[in-house]
Amino acid sequence: MAVRNIPPETVIIGIDLGLTHTGVAFSTIDMEAPLDVDRWPGQKEVAKKVPTKLWYRAGCRTPISWGFDEPDELHPGMDVVDCFKLYLDPGFQPNSVEVFWTHEDVQTWFIDFLTALRQHIVQYIRHTDQLRDQVVGEWRFHPVEYIFSFPTTWQNPKVVDAFRRIVRSSGFGDGEAHSVEIKLTEAAAAAVYSAKNFKNQRAVQSHKGRRQLAVGKAERVQDGNVILICDAGGGTTDVSVLKVVSTEKFEIRGQVEEVLQLEQLDYVNGRALGSVQIDQAFQREIENRLKKIDYESSNNRWSPKSAARSLTKGDFQTIKHNYGYQIVSSLDTNAPRVPGLPKSYDSPEAGFKNGRIILTDSDIRWLFDEQIQRIFGMIDEQLERIEDITPPVEVTHVVLSGGLGSSPYVQDCFKIIYGYGKAAKQILISEDPQLAVCRGLVIDRIHRLRHGHSVLSTRCSSISYGIVVNNRIRGSKTPPGFNGNVEISPYNGKRYIVNQIQWLIERDQIIQHRYISRKFDRVFEVTNSGVAWKTLIAMSRSPATRLPQTINQGDADVKCTIESYVDGEFLRQHAQPVKQRRWSSSRKPELQKIQYEVRLCISSSYATFEVWLGDRVVGKSEEIHIAWQYTSEDETDRQVTPIEYPVDWSNYGRAKVAKDSPWPIFLR
Numbered sequence: 001m002a003v004r005n006i007p008p009e010t011v012i013i014g015i016d017l018g019l020t021h022t023g024v025a026f027s028t029i030d031m032e033a034p035l036d037v038d039r040w041p042g043q044k045e046v047a048k049k050v051p052t053k054l055w056y057r058a059g060c061r062t063p064i065s066w067g068f069d070e071p072d073e074l075h076p077g078m079d080v081v082d083c084f085k086l087y088l089d090p091g092f093q094p095n096s097v098e099v100f101w102t103h104e105d106v107q108t109w110f111i112d113f114l115t116a117l118r119q120h121i122v123q124y125i126r127h128t129d130q131l132r133d134q135v136v137g138e139w140r141f142h143p144v145e146y147i148f149s150f151p152t153t154w155q156n157p158k159v160v161d162a163f164r165r166i167v168r169s170s171g172f173g174d175g176e177a178h179s180v181e182i183k184l185t186e187a188a189a190a191a192v193y194s195a196k197n198f199k200n201q202r203a204v205q206s207h208k209g210r211r212q213l214a215v216g217k218a219e220r221v222q223d224g225n226v227i228l229i230c231d232a233g234g235g236t237t238d239v240s241v242l243k244v245v246s247t248e249k250f251e252i253r254g255q256v257e258e259v260l261q262l263e264q265l266d267y268v269n270g271r272a273l274g275s276v277q278i279d280q281a282f283q284r285e286i287e288n289r290l291k292k293i294d295y296e297s298s299n300n301r302w303s304p305k306s307a308a309r310s311l312t313k314g315d316f317q318t319i320k321h322n323y324g325y326q327i328v329s330s331l332d333t334n335a336p337r338v339p340g341l342p343k344s345y346d347s348p349e350a351g352f353k354n355g356r357i358i359l360t361d362s363d364i365r366w367l368f369d370e371q372i373q374r375i376f377g378m379i380d381e382q383l384e385r386i387e388d389i390t391p392p393v394e395v396t397h398v399v400l401s402g403g404l405g406s407s408p409y410v411q412d413c414f415k416i417i418y419g420y421g422k423a424a425k426q427i428l429i430s431e432d433p434q435l436a437v438c439r440g441l442v443i444d445r446i447h448r449l450r451h452g453h454s455v456l457s458t459r460c461s462s463i464s465y466g467i468v469v470n471n472r473i474r475g476s477k478t479p480p481g482f483n484g485n486v487e488i489s490p491y492n493g494k495r496y497i498v499n500q501i502q503w504l505i506e507r508d509q510i511i512q513h514r515y516i517s518r519k520f521d522r523v524f525e526v527t528n529s530g531v532a533w534k535t536l537i538a539m540s541r542s543p544a545t546r547l548p549q550t551i552n553q554g555d556a557d558v559k560c561t562i563e564s565y566v567d568g569e570f571l572r573q574h575a576q577p578v579k580q581r582r583w584s585s586s587r588k589p590e591l592q593k594i595q596y597e598v599r600l601c602i603s604s605s606y607a608t609f610e611v612w613l614g615d616r617v618v619g620k621s622e623e624i625h626i627a628w629q630y631t632s633e634d635e636t637d638r639q640v641t642p643i644e645y646p647v648d649w650s651n652y653g654r655a656k657v658a659k660d661s662p663w664p665i666f667l668r
Helices: 103-126 157-169 186-196 275-292 304-313 315-322 361-386 408-418 433-451 568-574
Strands: 011-017 021-027 049-051 053-056 063-066 079-082 144-150 178-185 226-232 237-252 255-264 269-271 397-401 426-429 464-472 486-488 495-505 515-525 530-540 557-567 591-602 606-613 616-620 651-654 665-667
Touching: 011 103, 011 186, 011 433, 021 103, 021 433, 053 103, 063 103, 103 157, 144 157, 144 186, 144 433, 157 178, 178 186, 178 433, 186 226, 186 237, 186 255, 186 397, 186 433, 226 361, 237 361, 237 433, 269 361, 275 304, 275 315, 275 361, 304 315, 361 408, 397 408, 397 433, 408 426, 464 515, 495 515, 495 591, 515 530, 530 568, 530 606, 557 568, 557 606, 568 591
Parallel strands: 011 144, 144 178, 226 397, 397 426
Antiparallel strands: 011 021, 021 049, 053 063, 053 079, 226 237, 237 255, 237 269, 464 495, 464 530, 486 495, 515 591, 515 651, 515 665, 530 557, 557 616, 591 606, 606 616
């Protein structure tokens, strides 16, 4: 059952904008499985993903080509732009000290690439046989939903907001019947893909000749199993642990569809590890070798750095993608040629022969091992944390996805470390692992439309969110740490802690509910015909044990402001008298109060705050994008200019609730 009616011809497009390559999948709600965009400009053969790459001519701000469509000749001054995705986050620290770009440059590259991508997607889908009869007329009038993912490492919601603006500026959503959704992290989308395609996952086979040890009993994932999903891509690697709550069966067009319902058990750990780091290490190694040889080129554009970069972007990619297959013996006979070196050039002591560089198996292996060991460190941290879960759980399956996860050498290493012994786990590979994210985006959206909920049932927050309130001090003593925030209310003469933060959701907290709510009182004068107020939503990246208590402490900041208004008969229906005691000689106006509710509504990867009075929403925030993830490093305190927030004395603090009511109120 769909949560809302959409035309059956609606095209749902999932886009995984990767650091090195971009994947696109699409489907209608009635199709059995998503299709992939696998034909690209400049590429005659089928290719599941397109390089995230642009070419610019000197002095020209418009790219001359993109993706596979590399210019025949690279003229002087022509610039190649790639691997720019993570630079959108101002907090990302690149490995290279040579920063030649500005933040505006990065946004321009995003827009240029996405604009070219959108234009190709439209042309491809319009000529797809499966949709030829459904996609007719002008594209802007055809119902289309564009679904984007974003990296788990984008912890700052402002980065996701910037990405949303870039997507819009690239033309996505411009059509009258088009929409854009950016709600799932790459880790979540990969998990959804695993949940839907668990029957098509294959086990990693034991390396030929290796002694057979005990392995897990079942290859297929079943109810009650705990799976660790490692999505290792070009620039980032995400590790998440989920429990198979159940295997739900749905009847679609007379056929039974089975989908795993997953419960998140721990935080999603995302780090900048991937195949790009392998490329960077290889390029540094080749550049260092070339610097040691006695060679001067007649081409003034040649340098060890340019040659190493060309070799890395060229022949090394084939070596990297095939490493782990039976090609080790061919490294000597098929040594890659070094761009710019003459065929007659020899330097045996430096490892060059006939203008080629001699590579050994160990030269390649250490490049992989450095990244693999760091990934194993992430996994071991995750396995240690789930030991503290009650009741205790044990990971039974490890599912690999992503571009680096499709490497046979990486798969073999996973089998060696985690596939043997008493704690052996089944090591599974997703079908087309490099397409897990873009297909998962489409699958999740269709599942929500058909059945009213996502495949993933729980999440963890990486940021704390709360409400700014005034809380009355009970008793004569002021709680520690609040002396500078105590003021006397002009309404009742009582002492209050002003601008205190009531945290609704704390960092690293597992979220298992659709919304969290708390109730508050607000006073107003009886003579008022309407009541207008603002609710300040606070945020903090500090650990839950060190959260600021007021809006003026630590790294607390106002994320957004919700404006609410109530008047007329609806106000009178909910108005209650306020007991007033004469505490000064001045005459005070008669007061009434209303009890309202602030809800934090939680969705796949965003949240909204709503203000309710009775059964009516009287105020609502914009969507706040939340990266449901885990980070092992505490955020450093930010240097910010203090902001003075005025005291809203009509904010009467928390409302009294029944003693047997849980508070805060968690509602499913």
